[in-house]
Amino acid sequence: MSSESPTKKDIYNKYHLKKVINASGRMTILGVSTPRSEVIDTVSCGLNEYFEIKDLVDKTGQYIAQLLNVENAVVVSCASAGIVQAVAGLITKDDRDLLFNLHSSDKYVPREIIVPKGHNINFGAPIGTMVSLGGGIMVEAGYANECKPEHIESLINPDTVAILYVKSHHCVQKSMLSVAQTAAIARKYDIPLIVDAAAEEDLQTYYQQGADLAIYSGAKAIEGPTSGLVIGRHQAVEWLKLQSQGIGRPMKIGKEGILGLTKAIELYVTDPQSETGQQMVAKMTPFIESLNTLKGISAKVVWDGAGRDIARAEIAFDASVIGKTAVEIIELMKQGEIAVYFREYKANEGKVDADVRSVTSTQLDIIYQKIKNITQGAQ
Template sequence: MTDHRRSIPRTDVLLADPRLGEARLRLGTERVKGMIIAAQRRAREGEITPGEIMTAVLAALPASAAGLRPVINATGVLLHTNLGRAPLSAAARQAMELAAGVTDIEFDLATGSRGRRGRTALAALAAAVPEAEGVHVVNNNAAALILAATALASGREVVISRGELIEIGDGFRLPELLVSTGARLREVGTTNRSVTRDYAAAIGPETGMVLKVHPSNYQVRGFTSAVPVTELAVLCRERGVPLVADAGSGLLRPEPLLPEEPDVTTWLRQGADLVTTSGDKLLGGPQSGLLFGRADLVERLRRHPLARALRVDKTTLAALEATVGGPDTPTREALHADPAALRGRAEKLAARLCDRGIDATAVDSLGVVGGGGAPEVSLRSAAVALDEGLAAPLRRGEPPVLGRVERGRCLLDLRAVPEADDERLLEAVIGVAESAGERPRSAPTGG
């Protein structure tokens, strides 16, 4: 009997196949070679025939050299932390691609000497927030707070309300972050109530800074009080200590749809000496931490040795500049999406799915901001309701589609899905439903 393993093509022959030329450029020769060897192994074990090796290799080729997979966010959460928060605008992506090459990131072409790193990005941020005398960028908002606490209060006290000692994502707690800088916490007030005299009693010779934190991922209701920035600013000026305010959610200016979310411009106008916020939340940019405020404080932070360890790379600076100075971001477009238009899209998608024999219904829905912002704000939206059993196959499909299961239905909420992705979403649902070999049960109507 002839051993079929003798007919397995050699690795070098398969690697030279023209069909793998683009993959070698995209993934690298060694990675493609490893996939060929894995397919040859499957053939030797009888799982596939020698003639199917190239088909198996081509089917297994990933879209890029990175392990990340692009997904469609149909959860209704605009800033989904597990999905990378804000999707970047086309302008920001283009800027990142440009910056990935050789650029003048830290070089002055006019003089031929070293230039200020990220000067154009910093200028764009300064133009977006004219109230700020100085601007600095680090790699996330927690880093901004750590830099401020280290530069201003290491070995000294940070005065902060007990009601603002928050826990952020993945179990990280603000008190632990602050203490890691060498600062000591001077807690004032109680969990639900802090008043100006609490701060006044705590500020003294050991005070390095007063910290005001917006608890953006929860709200305390009932018998509560918190001291506004305006009152703290007056007290801090009288006592000669800096007031640092963490706005957190990435708003540079007031947002009418989110009146409870503080913004950098307003807090600076109200007297904060330094305001920190995120670049990858409602601002809609890349992960970064932004610091705005008094020129002397920003320069003190910028020159601190820790700033070097927390600085961002050239692609982040480029994306940030394009985000601030470019067109509306996908996050802003999703936030301001018209509920009636979303409903119209859902109805069209549901009708086309029904035409293919797939049970689908357009329903009203409620989206949320996510990303630790605006915890009690609901955004009117619309969704395509499918059978609950399609949720897992859609998540494992190509492209992966993430919806949410609610009251026995798989809801594909369109609030965070750009209209340009409707066709991809439709094809993904059709592919999953038809490959299942059976029609899902009817999705309940209404909503």
């Protein structure tokens, strides 16, 4: 058998995989992001060495904590696993019976996790499922379009374990209390605050605002391997780490992932290379101008709904002119030799968003030609 490293072409041919242009952003269904070469080299090194894993977990966590100026940190397998283990850690603390029998023990322990109703989302899986896996019982505060401090305060009782705040574009944005307001409530009642900040770009602000545990995806803004990062108060992180002996065992991350994300965080903090929103605008402007020459199509720049410095191209399809709905166009864009994926959240409004962070100018030309062929009847 050949020992040569497979080429990109080999991978696509061997497994009969379709090439993808990712205009949807840092999405799990497409593999999220592409790490820098330094991260890939670190992953390779990690794969080929042995470590005392507990020591690796502790020492890399200490290193990350120093980089970010936080009390404690740990690398986990993904952000959703971080939510599960955060909830479980705050419920079980250092109780070994609960650690080993989280879902079967009949011992009384507080289990309620308060979540603003507008944050009870499906991010690819339900937030409520992550809470339940961690042994918690989710309690919704406020309404789908409104959550004020008093809505959360009215639900706090002896069974309350923590408040979970989800910072995401998936969530309702209007009439929601802020992380800082939520942290003030948590401090007032001496209960922990968990912030799910999976796709967020600032690795310090939520901790600084008062989160006891802040959870990030390692493969999104940080552009590491598939992984997650949890930072926060020392004891809360230590309780979470104990879950490797319980519910966290099937969620364990390998040595290569731990080292790869640690390197990615180091680069993210010391040598950031991400595009600014204005750079994204410059890259997509010729693409938008070309789209606006097509009948039944209008395109413009829109900014991230959750306030991140991300610009996208919003493309509106007039079904009465084109003869196809946005939903139909979305599916047709995925067909053929190259599949193009957009952000599909506005499809019911006849629109899609193109996220250009992982798209080259050449690929934008391919996307334009494919849209033109589909909408102008050339396909």
